[in-house]
Amino acid sequence: MGEYPKAEVSEGLVSIIVPDLLKYLVGNRPEPAHAPVFYNPRMEVNRSLSISILNGYLSYVGRAGITVCEPLSGTGVRAVRYAKEVYGISRVIANDISERAYELIKLNADKNGLNDIIVAYRDDANNVLLRVAREGGCDVIDIDPFGSPQPFIENSLRAIKDQGLLCVTATDVGVLSGKYPLKCVRRYGSLPQRFPFRFEVGVRILIYAIARYALAMDYGVRPLVSFMDGHYYRVCALVIKDRSYAVETLKGLGYAYYRPSLLRRGLVQGFPIPNMANPNLAGPLWVGDLWNAEFINGYMLRNVRDYFSERARELAGMLGEESLSPNIPYALTTEVSRDVGRELPINDVISIIRRIGYQAYRSHFHPKGFRTDADLMRVRDLVKQLK
Numbered sequence: 001m002g003e004y005p006k007a008e009v010s011e012g013l014v015s016i017i018v019p020d021l022l023k024y025l026v027g028n029r030p031e032p033a034h035a036p037v038f039y040n041p042r043m044e045v046n047r048s049l050s051i052s053i054l055n056g057y058l059s060y061v062g063r064a065g066i067t068v069c070e071p072l073s074g075t076g077v078r079a080v081r082y083a084k085e086v087y088g089i090s091r092v093i094a095n096d097i098s099e100r101a102y103e104l105i106k107l108n109a110d111k112n113g114l115n116d117i118i119v120a121y122r123d124d125a126n127n128v129l130l131r132v133a134r135e136g137g138c139d140v141i142d143i144d145p146f147g148s149p150q151p152f153i154e155n156s157l158r159a160i161k162d163q164g165l166l167c168v169t170a171t172d173v174g175v176l177s178g179k180y181p182l183k184c185v186r187r188y189g190s191l192p193q194r195f196p197f198r199f200e201v202g203v204r205i206l207i208y209a210i211a212r213y214a215l216a217m218d219y220g221v222r223p224l225v226s227f228m229d230g231h232y233y234r235v236c237a238l239v240i241k242d243r244s245y246a247v248e249t250l251k252g253l254g255y256a257y258y259r260p261s262l263l264r265r266g267l268v269q270g271f272p273i274p275n276m277a278n279p280n281l282a283g284p285l286w287v288g289d290l291w292n293a294e295f296i297n298g299y300m301l302r303n304v305r306d307y308f309s310e311r312a313r314e315l316a317g318m319l320g321e322e323s324l325s326p327n328i329p330y331a332l333t334t335e336v337s338r339d340v341g342r343e344l345p346i347n348d349v350i351s352i353i354r355r356i357g358y359q360a361y362r363s364h365f366h367p368k369g370f371r372t373d374a375d376l377m378r379v380r381d382l383v384k385q386l387k
């Protein structure tokens with residue numbers, strides 16, 4: 001195995017060998033991308049929530065002995081945690097194109113006594129996905145790349161079983177949320193906008209990108225959990241290999257609109273052409289629900305563990321709340337307190353809205369974000385009266 005400084009770390013219920021990040025600093029901060037094999041401790045949040053999502057999925061669809069394919073594994077930390085922390089998992093295929101990563105995957109599987117569950121490969125992710133497809137597919141496919149998952153989506157849909165769970169991470173949040181609009185058009189075939197709710201536009205474009213490939217294969221998709229955490233998006237969706245469900249999924253495609261003068265925002269169905277003449281549109285994108293509230297509150301949250309980081313547990317709780325909110329893009333407190341001269345705390349805005357009989361929930365997408373079915377001009381007037 002390649003010689004480079006290594007360290008042993010604990011995450012979840014496992015202990016693994018990773019590159020010693022203290023030897024790969026930029027300034028005085030560790031830079032995982034500079035290490036010979038990628039390991040980012042901050043992604044514990046992503047991994048821990050995925051453990052609760054996979055455990056929730058097992059009971060939600062009534063499956064036991066599931067198989068998982070993680071074709072971009074890095075150190076294998078995710079695969080090793082799945083093998084150890086997901087109930088009744090029978091096989092995890094863990095692959096990486098890098099020789100050093102492949103060596104670490106094998107070492108970490110062995111170190112945790114999981115050689116009977118984890119199968120390691122060193123190959124291109126798309127080759128592995130096609131091989132899995134030929135061999136009958138996996139229940140869960142987890143795509144966790146550097147940057148965009150776009151090159152792996154199509155073959156993931158081939159490799160997944162009917163009613164399987166496709167989990168996708170995207171770290172190109174800037175592209176998806178409108179910083180580089182033409183790149184987003186090229187990569188995802190969708191136009192983002194820098195609306196106040198641009199981060200929600202981004203995750204909806206990512207789901208659209210998955211749905212678009214699924215529809216071409218006559219499959220449907222149903223997001224169970226979607227979230228953003230700092231520099232990445234994560235979407236976990238059921239893939240239903242049924243033509244009538246593809247027709248249903250088509251109804252979940254459309255556009256997002258924003259009218260700044262009226263603070264009005266929303267989602268309109270219509271693909272490929274929006275059912276609305278409005279120049280201020282983002283899309284095409286997913287206009288259906290971002291979450292399945294029943295899944296999050298009844299299945300995922302039950303599998304959030306005390307040993308997860310505080311951030312993972314906090315985010316899970318926020319998603320449970322937010323999944324109950326109306327399917328209307330979030331607004332920012334800055335939008336409704338423009339006339340007050342000071343910014344109202346988010347919890348005050350939420351109380352004002354609830355007092356007049358409308359729904360209001362915090363949004364995890366932004367510290368100042370909330371979701372409501374109230375008319376935001378009315379909310380702005382109420383806030384103004386507090387002056």
Ligand SMILES: C[S@@+](CC[C@H](N)C(=O)[O-])C[C@H]1O[C@@H](n2cnc3c(N)ncnc32)[C@H](O)[C@@H]1O
Nearest residue numbers: 038072073074078096097098124125144145146
């Ligand atoms: C973000 S890291 C994976 C992190 C890992 N999933 C985790 O949770 O720690 C992405 C990995 O993909 C690997 N990779 C990049 N392109 C690949 C390809 N075409 N096929 C297989 N692996 C690839 C890289 O070597 C890198 O280890």
